Amino acid sequence: GENVEQHPSTLSVQEGDSAVIKCTYSDSASNYFPWYKQELGKRPQLIIDIRSNVGEKKDQRIAVTLNKTAKHFSLHITETQPEDSAVYFCAAISDRGSTLGRLYFGRGTQLTVWP
Amino acid sequence: EPEVTQTPSHQVTQMGQEVILRCVPISNHLYFYWYRQILGQKVEFLVSFYNNEISEKSEIFDDQFSVERPDGSNFTLKIRSTKLEDSAMYFCASSEGLAVTQYFGPGTRLTVL
Numbered sequence: 001g002e003n004v005e006q007h008p009s010t011l012s013v014q015e016g017d018s019a020v021i022k023c024t025y026s027d028s029a030s031n032y033f034p035w036y037k038q039e040l041g042k043r044p045q046l047i048i049d050i051r052s053n054v055g056e057k058k059d060q061r062i063a064v065t066l067n068k069t070a071k072h073f074s075l076h077i078t079e080t081q082p083e084d085s086a087v088y089f090c091a092a093i094s095d096r097g098s099t100l101g102r103l104y105f106g107r108g109t110q111l112t113v114w115p
Numbered sequence: 116e117p118e119v120t121q122t123p124s125h126q127v128t129q130m131g132q133e134v135i136l137r138c139v140p141i142s143n144h145l146y147f148y149w150y151r152q153i154l155g156q157k158v159e160f161l162v163s164f165y166n167n168e169i170s171e172k173s174e175i176f177d178d179q180f181s182v183e184r185p186d187g188s189n190f191t192l193k194i195r196s197t198k199l200e201d202s203a204m205y206f207c208a209s210s211e212g213l214a215v216t217q218y219f220g221p222g223t224r225l226t227v228l
Contacts, residue, residue, distance in 0.1 A: 032214040043119075043206065043219040044158065089158065093214050101146055101213040102171055105158045 002027040004092050006106025013080050014114050021109045023090035024072040030092040033073050034103075035064060038087045047088075048075070080113045087111070117141045119220035121207050127226045128197055136192045136223045138207030147190045148208040148217060149182065151175070158206065164190065197227045 003026040013019050025033075031052040036044035050057045050064045050073065057064050061080075066073040077084055090106040120139045128134050140147050149161040162182055163170040169182065181193045190209075194201055204224050208217040 034216065036219075043221045046216055046218070049216065101148070101163050101165075101210070102160045102173075103148075103150070103158075103208075103217060104160070107157045 002030055002092055002094070002104040004090060004104045004106045006090050006109060008109060009107065010110045010112070012112045012114065015080060015082060017080055019075075019077045019080050019084070019111055019113075021075045021088055021090070021111070022072060023074070023092075023106050024070075025092040025104075026071065027092070027094060028068075028071065029094040030104075032093045033064070033066060034091050034093070035075050036089045036091065036105075038089065038108075040086075044089060077111075080111075082113050082115050085111055085113050119207055119209055119218050121205075121220035121223050123223060124221065125224045125226070127228065130199055130227055131196050134194050134197055134225065136194075136205050136207075136225070138190045138192070138220055139188050140190055140207065140209030141218055142188070144209035144211050144218075146170075146210045146213065146217075147182075147184070148210075149192045150206045150208060150219075151203040152206065152222075153203045161192070161205075194225075197225075199227050201225060202227045 006023045034049040037047045038044045048064050050066050061078045063076040087108045089108045091103045122137045147164040150158050152158045160173050162172040162176045179195045183191050204222045206222045207220040210217045
């Protein structure tokens with residue numbers, strides 16, 4: 001099955017700096033890659049996603065890039081703010097094969113933004 | 116904006132007891148899921164459900180687990196005889212289709228003593 005690796009596990013940045021979180025996946029059939037933000041004790045919330053037919057997507061301070069050939073995708077947060085502090089999970093999913101619709105998550109990155 | 120809801124928010128049970136976790140998916144969604152998250156670990160897939168039957172289940176989802184959609188709105192996860200290692204946060208999710216956004220509920224924290 002799919003294996004999603006995520007780095008780093010923890011990331012501390014100063015307010016206003018950029019943060020980058022990287023993920024790799026193993027299954028070339030994966031074609032949808034969401035990113036979730038999870039605040040302590042809360043549900044995972046989708047913040048951005050990208051499909052395999054797109055190389056980059058941006059939404060205000062958040063962007064995601066995808067390299068299908070290398071099987072990796074990254075989350076970029078610019079001008080970080082303290083409220084960006086949370087655990088961020090990448091995930092991969094395929095709509096083909098035996099694992100239809102199953103989200104495979106990375107291990108998460110604890111992002112801390114210091115004021 | 117519609118949200119997935121779950122009850123209870125916290126369930127404490129004795130080892131060997133049965134528990135039922137309840138979820139109300141978003142009303143026009145067709146695919147339903149259960150995931151779990153052991154404290155400090157990644158979210159793990161348990162089962163997916165479509166058209167009133169299981170689409171896929173993980174190796175975690177053994178005979179002690181079952182899912183049901185007893186009516187048009189609820190989606191339940193039953194653990195027949197709980198073990199200590201079942202202690203985790205259980206998230207329900209739903210989606211309109213395959214390989215599209217899955218919306219998560221707030222979770223049920225299950226503590227098995």
